[in-house]
Amino acid sequence: MPELPEVETVRRGLEPVMSGHVIVNADIRRPDLRWPFPEHMAGRLTDKRVERLRRRSKYILADLSSGDTLIIHLGMSGRMLISGQMLGQFHHEHPAPEKHDHVVLDMENGARVTFNDARRFGAMDLIATDQADAHWLLSGIGPEPLGNAFDEDYLLARLKGRNAPIKTALLDQRLVAGLGNIYVCEVLHRAGISPKRKAGEIAAVRVRSLVPIIRQVLSEAIEAGGSSLRDHRQTSGELGYFQHTFRAYDREGKPCQTTGCTGQIRRIVQSGRSSFYCAQCQR
């Protein structure tokens, strides 16, 4: 799925067409994604103004004028595409729904927002805005990596004593929000830390170094519009371009690009997920 940078890219793309605008029609084209949609979802969206579009971890949250918040998760393959946009304006022609277009929202400004998700690991739910933080999908999630609560002391304390490999630990959304397989691989490569190393056995200075690296990698990726491998698209349908910057992810067999390193990127499997790393410069 989209990881934090891809979700933020989608949120930014949706912002101008949704924020401050009213949903005039909601077409719910199947009863569920990963879980059943909430009762009366179409009715609870129709004629409601989107007051604010927020992101928490890999979730997009749309606060509505009704007092509800629409929670959206893109799963592995979810996309949100805008149609009806032309030369900065909207005309009212939209392409016919395609396969896996599951939810279609028409805005009063003429824009159409289509949620497409082939694998249906995505999710949508509605909850009262003042209870959104306590929603079962959100309540256990750790601090935002780009926020102040995520710092060196926090990370050190949370990794202390953990026997899981650092790769696995950083994928744990309870520890830090929004990292996924791509960005954990990229972060560990830049940090020179092996994904196999036990989280609790990494020298404190090296753990501390992870914090600015995580911030840097995520910020650069957001700046680039995320990474487009198979599914991710910006809301305009355009590709992100951070994938051209990968130093580890999906580079099996290719030379390591760390200055002075002569190693090559290997792929291993950890907890069922591919890890890409250089055994020579990542210790």
Next chain:
DNA sequence: ATGTGTTCCTGTCCGC
């Protein structure tokens, strides 16, 4: 409590 493996679903790619 932590750690790991399985599962949901569809599409694509690669080797035979």
Next chain:
DNA sequence: TGCGGACAGGAACACA
């Protein structure tokens, strides 16, 4: 071209 298997930006869940 067809077929089977591996694999894919996630993460809840069941179980040691």
